[in-house]
Amino acid sequence: MTTPEALVELDRARPGLAGQLTVALREAIVQGRLVPGTRLPSSRGLAADLRLSRGVVVEAYEQLVAEGRLLARPGAGTVVAPDTGATQRRSGPPDARSSAAGPAVQVNPSGNGLRSGVPDLAMFPRAQWRRAYERALSRARDADFDYGDPAGAPRLRTELSNYLGRVRAARVDPADLVITTGAAQAFSLVAAVLRSRGATTIGIEDPGSVAIRVHFEAQGLRPVPVPVDHEGLDVEALARTGLPAVLTTPAHQYPTGVVLAPRRRAALLAWARTTGGLVVEDDYDAEFRYDRDPVGCLQGLAPDLVAHIGSASKALAPAMRLGWLAVPPGWRAAVVAAKTAADIGGPVLEQLAFAELLADGGYDRHLRRSRQAHRQRRDALTAALRRYLPAARISGIAAGLHLVVELPDGVDDEGLADAAQRAGLMPVPLSRLRLAPGGPPGLVLGYAANPPAELTRAVRTLASLLPPLPDPGRTR
């Protein structure tokens, strides 16, 4: 019997004690401080030692059992599971060795240091999801196993419509909502319908996501860059193009993190109203905000002008492939027809499980917990940047799962990113996200996928790869 209480540091001032305990125990297992076969105290015993309610310990144990990191054996207590490899990816760099090894480059062996666009995959709420799935399975009617509504399980569309109204200030009739295989399929469906209505182009933000373009190009739409400035999408520039549609990220522009300014929002909707153009709103990470009031989505201001796209990829995990698309009523039939032609509808049981998770508040609880973890990580990353890269200008930190550092002119951000990749880091160079030439060099740094200590090490590594930088930077 080990005394994991010695391994656990809890911050009782912060909420989410079960989450903190889960993280602490998980780290202890991953780092080998709790070895396979170790028997843990009873939930009652550990709760008493740590002065926690027993439910908190039960929740943490349950999550780690669902992750396969603990085994619960009736009559034999709870033990650390044999190492199946499930935990290997998370092991940190061998600190002592790397600091003794001459050059200051510290390799991140997981290869995902500073990666953006994904949450911490170890935080997937396995126990909660397992329970939601079981409930969905036992509550499903036989008819639920049939070919379903191509737009998705009605129960999920209702729950999601409520959720989007509550959290994103969206105004979505469940009848206008289509459940998709991630946001990716939502882009693909919108593109197919635009193409079928004669469009051959779509505006995309510059700088903006590169990966997203394939979904439009495959449907025969050519992406046309529209510039982004410190107020977000340049709507006057958009108006000059005559484009039939534009893809935008108003709540937290990717990659700059800029919030679309109020007068720009009004101008964008006026553009849509006067030209008949479609605003495609990619609400990719809007659940995560830290130091500001929530920015409601555009769709809520004009449901008849905006196609709204979201997913659970950042809040749960990309592997779930749970996305959604809310369209103006006049687009409903065409989008459902496109979904039918694409795959006749998505898997029903996981849709029903997601509905269960939304209905019982489990999704909200998980979001609150991950928001706390993300804020802590963002703070660790910005602190490390101010210390080790004082010349970098940091922006976009108020929300999302990444920030941007602008580097002094002349720095080769592509080359820096390549060198970083060899050291196990995954920063994205700003210049790779620009379609038009110009603009300062910089890096997109994700902070959701790595614990604070890893983020600090990653920034030190990054700093060691840069030539000395002149000016102290500013944060905005």
Place this chain on the structure above:
Amino acid sequence: MTTPEALVELDRARPGLAGQLTVALREAIVQGRLVPGTRLPSSRGLAADLRLSRGVVVEAYEQLVAEGRLLARPGAGTVVAPDTGATQRRSGPPDARSSAAGPAVQVNPSGNGLRSGVPDLAMFPRAQWRRAYERALSRARDADFDYGDPAGAPRLRTELSNYLGRVRAARVDPADLVITTGAAQAFSLVAAVLRSRGATTIGIEDPGSVAIRVHFEAQGLRPVPVPVDHEGLDVEALARTGLPAVLTTPAHQYPTGVVLAPRRRAALLAWARTTGGLVVEDDYDAEFRYDRDPVGCLQGLAPDLVAHIGSASKALAPAMRLGWLAVPPGWRAAVVAAKTAADIGGPVLEQLAFAELLADGGYDRHLRRSRQAHRQRRDALTAALRRYLPAARISGIAAGLHLVVELPDGVDDEGLADAAQRAGLMPVPLSRLRLAPGGPPGLVLGYAANPPAELTRAVRTLASLLPPLPDPGRTR
């Protein structure tokens, strides 16, 4: 405490006692002979009463708990669940009332009498699937929650490749296999790649599936009919068209049930080899065969010429949306690119759960069990047809989940199908599946979705809707 042993009739000569017991208890619950709140005997007690091993009773109870039809309460035994509506769809017609009600038309209130294209949705193996999903969830590595391989989870592709080799004599390299959202998405991906390579048409079988055409048309491919005769697809007619690809159902042609004759198989592959045309093999219900040796799939004869498409929609349930597409090596990159553009890949956890079900033999066991049920239902349907519709000529009974009855010339099969639909039946008129004019009238009758007694009643209803028919029919 009730004595359900009085409600249960088991045929000990047949294997699958757990399945038989499950069906018997389910029917008793659905028909109200076991009412909500009824406490069932312990598994030990019922096993002793019925002279079964206890494991058989446990398996049946577990399945019904997973279906939500029984509740297992620790310390309080197993009771029949409150009626949540989950069971209502399955209730049979009120026999006494309908036979007393003048006209012989008996309404099937579930509205799915004789429906083809779906299995019995009540037979979905909920308990087995729940266990497979839980195993997948606890065995998944953190990295499995990331954006995965667009082609699908490697573990599933390996298991499926083995399964298709063993059961369908396919020769599939897991690298050439793409997991799709049902067979529907597989058609859509093949169509997208054909179109990107310049094709504008694809051959489809006449008669053949109507619903399938949308997946090709949406990608800009025009379906062109190729006739089917008593040996299957007419390859000489195909050769005269100059088409770049053809969709075919060689193991059990839809709807006729004809097996593609050996010399036609050879001719079809020769056509593909000499013209460079692609054979798209829709292996939609080939797991189910009754009185004949298995017909291996075409793909196994020529993996470099055939794109092979299958799904778990008939064997598990359509709502799972689990399908697959095996392509010739030269098509691999293009198909994976099309899948990436469509949705970047499908949901990973259910893919891993399906891999678990394949790996531990659960899928095979479920197939064996459903094959027995389907054979029994097919026998009930053919017996009823011979008794109540002796003039109908029955074909396509050796395999699959449906058969075809040809009706004497002059019968209006569309009108008959419409009348049947008003009586709660879903026969498909042959003339609706034909593109070229001509051919005898007839009906496609499914037998998988209804228990034997319902099938018999449905045929009586059907017979009552027809004018008297002259000649006794033949079975082939």
